[in-house]
Structure formats: structure tokens, C-alpha cells
Amino acid sequence: MNYDVQAAECRQRIEAALKTAIPATVVEPLRGAMEYALLAPGKRLRPMLLLEAHGMLSPAGNDVMDFAVALEMIHAYSLVHDDLPAMDNDVLRRGQPTCHVAYGEAMAILAGDGLLNLAHELMLASAHPRALRAAHEISACAGVHGMVGGQALDIAHTGHAVDRALIERMQTGKTAALFRAAVCGGLILAGADEAQLAAGADYSLGLGRAFQIIDDLLDLHGDAAQLGKTPGKDEAEGKLTWPAAVGESQAREDARYWTQFAVDALAPFGDRATFLRETALRALNRIS
Amino acid sequence: MNYDVQAAECRQRIEAALKTAIPATVVEPLRGAMEYALLAPGKRLRPMLLLEAHGMLSPAGNDVMDFAVALEMIHAYSLVHDDLPAMDNDVLRRGQPTCHVAYGEAMAILAGDGLLNLAHELMLASAHPRALRAAHEISACAGVHGMVGGQALDIAHTGHAVDRALIERMQTGKTAALFRAAVCGGLILAGADEAQLAAGADYSLGLGRAFQIIDDLLDLHGDAAQLGKTPGKDEAEGKLTWPAAVGESQAREDARYWTQFAVDALAPFGDRATFLRETALRALNRIS
Numbered sequence: 001m002n003y004d005v006q007a008a009e010c011r012q013r014i015e016a017a018l019k020t021a022i023p024a025t026v027v028e029p030l031r032g033a034m035e036y037a038l039l040a041p042g043k044r045l046r047p048m049l050l051l052e053a054h055g056m057l058s059p060a061g062n063d064v065m066d067f068a069v070a071l072e073m074i075h076a077y078s079l080v081h082d083d084l085p086a087m088d089n090d091v092l093r094r095g096q097p098t099c100h101v102a103y104g105e106a107m108a109i110l111a112g113d114g115l116l117n118l119a120h121e122l123m124l125a126s127a128h129p130r131a132l133r134a135a136h137e138i139s140a141c142a143g144v145h146g147m148v149g150g151q152a153l154d155i156a157h158t159g160h161a162v163d164r165a166l167i168e169r170m171q172t173g174k175t176a177a178l179f180r181a182a183v184c185g186g187l188i189l190a191g192a193d194e195a196q197l198a199a200g201a202d203y204s205l206g207l208g209r210a211f212q213i214i215d216d217l218l219d220l221h222g223d224a225a226q227l228g229k230t231p232g233k234d235e236a237e238g239k240l241t242w243p244a245a246v247g248e249s250q251a252r253e254d255a256r257y258w259t260q261f262a263v264d265a266l267a268p269f270g271d272r273a274t275f276l277r278e279t280a281l282r283a284l285n286r287i288s
Numbered sequence: 289m290n291y292d293v294q295a296a297e298c299r300q301r302i303e304a305a306l307k308t309a310i311p312a313t314v315v316e317p318l319r320g321a322m323e324y325a326l327l328a329p330g331k332r333l334r335p336m337l338l339l340e341a342h343g344m345l346s347p348a349g350n351d352v353m354d355f356a357v358a359l360e361m362i363h364a365y366s367l368v369h370d371d372l373p374a375m376d377n378d379v380l381r382r383g384q385p386t387c388h389v390a391y392g393e394a395m396a397i398l399a400g401d402g403l404l405n406l407a408h409e410l411m412l413a414s415a416h417p418r419a420l421r422a423a424h425e426i427s428a429c430a431g432v433h434g435m436v437g438g439q440a441l442d443i444a445h446t447g448h449a450v451d452r453a454l455i456e457r458m459q460t461g462k463t464a465a466l467f468r469a470a471v472c473g474g475l476i477l478a479g480a481d482e483a484q485l486a487a488g489a490d491y492s493l494g495l496g497r498a499f500q501i502i503d504d505l506l507d508l509h510g511d512a513a514q515l516g517k518t519p520g521k522d523e524a525e526g527k528l529t530w531p532a533a534v535g536e537s538q539a540r541e542d543a544r545y546w547t548q549f550a551v552d553a554l555a556p557f558g559d560r561a562t563f564l565r566e567t568a569l570r571a572l573n574r575i576s
Binding site for chain 2 (some may be wrong): 027087110123231
């Protein structure tokens with residue numbers, strides 16, 4: 001199947017599931033704030049990776065969609081909290097006012113907490129026989145050894161002298177960890193063996209590193225429409241970026257290196273990995 | 289066993305477990321901020337209720353302590369986020385500077401996120417045969433239909449006209465829900481049947497309602513030392529309190545009513561419920 005058609009079809013299933021994901025029984029305005037954050041336009045890349053990674057080994061089933069939705073909830077909560085005035089202080093996200101601009105700071109904090117908690121509730125309510133292990137993988141990637149840890153490094157070191165090892169660690173936590181949650185979460189649900197899981201983890205690391213470097217490069221030159229946010233903001237705020245650490249030309253080379261690393265990791269899946277392979281290659285196309 | 293001796297012994301086991309609960313591998317200053325919040329002096333009431341509720345039906349086991357620790361992490365995260373400037377804007381908690389005063393607002397937000405996430409990781413890593421159901425109960429009580437929902441009602445309605453039904457719903461979410469997480473979480477792990485779980489839920493509702501009303505009454509008249517926070521703050525900030533809704537004398541009567549409700553609910557457990565019964569009666573003693 002054509003990549004664009006497959007992606008559009010998958011995204012449509014995800015959007016339908018997201019629309020009914022926040023229970024009507026949640027009190028207002030909490031419910032509104034959570035839905036505002038979750039349904040804001042987005043690529044749905046993480047839930048898509050989960051479903052497509054699962055699909056490499058097993059036919060699609062509705063019992064897997066709950067995990068895809070939970071992952072998007074975790075992604076959405078992290079954006080809401082990242083955008084807060086005390087964090088990145090962003091007023092626009094995906095072309096809309098950020099959650100705290102629309103609902104106030106207190107409700108945005110609670111909406112983030114609510115989304116993180118609801119993501120876990122959803123996974124814990126699953127009747128899938130591999131629910132516990134998949135939920136643990138996703139939770140571990142989202143937490144202090146993954147995404148939250150990467151975000152803490154970012155906050156703690158913004159404006160400080162550049163250190164390559166630290167930027168790698170920070171970017172792996174901030175970006176690669178949730179890709180791993182998606183890919184390995186999907187693979188676990190599909191009953192992958194240890195070798196397949198290791199391949200999925202390598203792919204996620206490569207994709208995550210490449211993605212973040214490409215994002216850093218686009219921030220240097222991209223326009224607001226392509227980027228979905230204000231370009232040049234990283235540099236102005238003293239954010240740790242890969243081009244600032246190694247230079248722009250080396251950063252381009254590294255983006256290619258990590259993309260190839262991701263593609264190579266998919267070898268054990270052969271033809272079944274077409275979608276994941278194409279996802280990595282298309283990201284790289286954004287800077288070439 | 290004497291109540292005070294039993295409580296002290298239980299608290300000591302909990303403190304020992306809390307001290308090693310944040311992995312040394314977590315990045316600084318995130319780790320410090322999480323530990324600061326988790327180890328701040330506290331009564332450890334929720335983990336104690338979990339262990340003692342479990343103990344009514346089953347001998348103590350180390351595999352249950354992870355759930356007690358997870359529950360205290362959820363309680364600690366909620367305090368860190370509640371204290372933030374955008375929420376209750378408290379600078380003192382348990383006699384110490386609040387987490388955002390000590391570590392900055394951004395790190396406090398992340399420490400809260402990290403604690404909520406780590407609580408779930410801990411439960412999901414458990415090998416206890418009833419882990420999934422207990423974790424789901426605890427997560428559901430902590431989330432948008434429980435604690436987070438109650439907190440949202442509090443934030444959304446502070447300063448508005450008083451409505452009894454809304455205050456009940458808010459206080460049930462804010463206080464009774466985590467007591468239910470403790471009691472029913474412990475009972476589930478101990479293999480309780482449906483009737484025992486219903487009794488545990490009733491006890492938690494009674495204890496939670498009584499606790500919150502007693503807290504509201506103490507806020508009217510208590511001194512800072514007894515209260516652990518500045519008295520009169522609720523009224524000054526237009527917080528929804530039970531005495532403001534029904535009058536002080538009725539509030540005292542309601543505190544007694546809900547305490548009795550909690551005690552009566554324990555009937556199916558007979559003599560095994562001494563600790564839980566005494567916990568409810570001692571809370572009431574604070575206002576008599």
C-alpha cells in the first residue's frame with residue numbers, strides 16, 4: 001500500500017478513537033481542557049508507530065488502540081506542561097493558543113496530570129494478555145528514565161556551556177524515549193521476541209536522534225509555517241541543540257547517520273517494515 | 289497491639305521503603321526534587337491504610353510495600369502541584385519550603401510528573417498476582433474521576449457561591465478518593481471478595497468526608513502548629529468549605545456522622561478492623 005494512503009487511513013482510525021477518549025463523566029472545565037490538548041491538530045506519529053509496529057507481527061485489533069490512545073495522551077500531557085510559563089512559556093502550539101492560554105495555568109497543570117493518569121488507567125483496564133508488560137514499557141519510557149528525565153536535563157542546562165554527551169542524553173530522553181514506547185509497546189502487544197524488541201529499540205533510538213537533530217536544523221532556517229512554531233527560538237533562549245554543539249554541517253551528517261541506523265535496525269522485519277522505514281526516510285527529506 | 293505502637297512500627301517500615309524509592313539513576317536535580325517532596329515529614333496515612341487494610345485479610349508481604357510507596361508518591365505529587373503559584377500558591381508545606389520554592393517552578397512541575405509516572409511504573413513492575421487490578425483501582429482513584437477531578441472542581445469554583453452538592457463531590461474527590469485507593473488497593477492485593485471491597489469503599493468515603501470536614505473546622509480555629517499550615521487561609525481565599533456551606537455546628541455533627549458511617553462500614557471485618565476503626569475515631573478527637 002502507498003505510504004500516504006496507509007498513513008492517512010491509520011491516522012483516521014486514531015482520530016476517531018481520540019474523539020471519544022475523554023469520558024463524558026469528567027468534570028468541566030477539566031474535560032474541556034484535556035480534550036483541547038488531546039484533539040489539537042497533530043501528526044499522531046507516536047500512536048501510528050505503535051499500531052504499525054504491532055501490525056508488522058500481528059493483525060490489527062481494537063484491543064491495541066487503547067495503548068495508541070494512551071501514548072498520544074502522554075505526548076499531549078508533556079506538551080501542555082512543557083508550554084507552561086514556568087517551562088518553555090509558549091503561547092502557540094500546533095497553530096492554536098496553548099492549553100494554559102485557553103484554560104488558565106491551574107487548569108492546564110491539572111489537564112496534564114489528568115491525561116498522564118488517564119493514559120495509565122486506560123492501559124490498566126485493558127484485557128489484552130500482554131497489557132501489563134506493554135504498559136510497563138510505555139510507562140518506563142515516559143518517566144524519569146525517559147521523557148521526564150530528558151525534559152529535566154533540558155530545563156536544568158538551558159543557557160549553560162554545551163556538552164555533547166549531555167545533549168545526546170537529553171535528546172534521547174526527550175524524543176527517542178516516546179518513539180521507543182510506541183514501537184516496543186506495539187511489538188510487545190504483538191508478542192515479539194527479545195531480538196525483535198532489541199531491533200525495535202535500535203530503530204527508535206535512530207529515529208529519535210535523527211528527528212531531534214532535524215528539528216534543531218529546521219529551527220535554524222525553517223519558516224514558521226513549515227515548523228509549526230517560531231523559528232530561531234532555540235538559539236535565542238540558549239537551548240541545547242545539536243548544531244550548536246557540533247556545527248551545522250556535522251549535524252546534517254549525523255541526521256543522515258541516525259536515519260541509516262534506524263533503517264538498518266529494521267532488517268529482521270524485512271518487507272514488513274516498509275512503513276517504519278519510510279517514516280524515517282521522510283523525516284530526513286525535510287532537510288534535504 | 290496498642291494503636292500508637294502499631295502505627296509507629298508501620299510508619300517506620302514505610303519510611304525505610306520511601307528512602308530508597310527514588311532510583312539513584314534519576315538525573316539531578318530532578319532526583320533531589322522528587323526525594324525532597326517524597327521524604328518531607330508526613331503522617332504516611334495513605335500507605336499505612338493500604339498496609340493495614342491488606343493486613344486484615346493477609347499476612348504482611350514485601351510485595352505489597354511497592355503499592356504503599358506508589359500511593360505516597362501519588363500523594364506527594366499532588367501536594368507539589370497543588371502548592372504551585374498557579375494553584376494554591378503555598379510556600380510552606382509540612383514546615384518546610386514547598387518544592388517549587390526549593391527547586392524552582394519548572395523542576396517542581398517535572399518532579400510531580402515524575403512521581404506520578406514512577407508510582408505507576410512501580411505498580412506495573414510488580415510480580416504480585418493481583419497487581420493489575422490493584423494498580424487500576426489506585427490509578428482510577430487518583431485520576432480524573434477521583435483526586436484530579438476533585439482538585440479541578442476546587443480550582444474552578446473557588447470564590448463562587450456555595451453549593452453543598454458540589455462541595456461534597458469536590459471533597460470526595462480530593463480526600464476520600466485516595467483513602468479508597470489505599471483501603472481498596474490493600475484489600476484487592478489481599479484477595480478480598482466483592483462484599484469486603486464494598487465495605488472498604490464505604491469506610492473510605494466516611495473517613496474521607498469526616499477528615500475533610502474536620503480539616504475545614506480546624507482551619508477556622510486551629511493554630512498553625514496543630515494544623516501544619518496557616519489557619520484561616522481557606523476563608524480568606526474564598527475556598528469552598530463545609531462549615532461555610534452548612535454552618536459550624538452542623539459541620540461538627542456531620543463530622544461525627546461520617547466517622548460513625550466509616551466505623552459501621554467496618555462491621556464485616558470484626559476485630560481485624562481495630563486499626564482502621566481507631567484511625568477514624570482519632571481523627572474525630574481532633575475537634576472534640
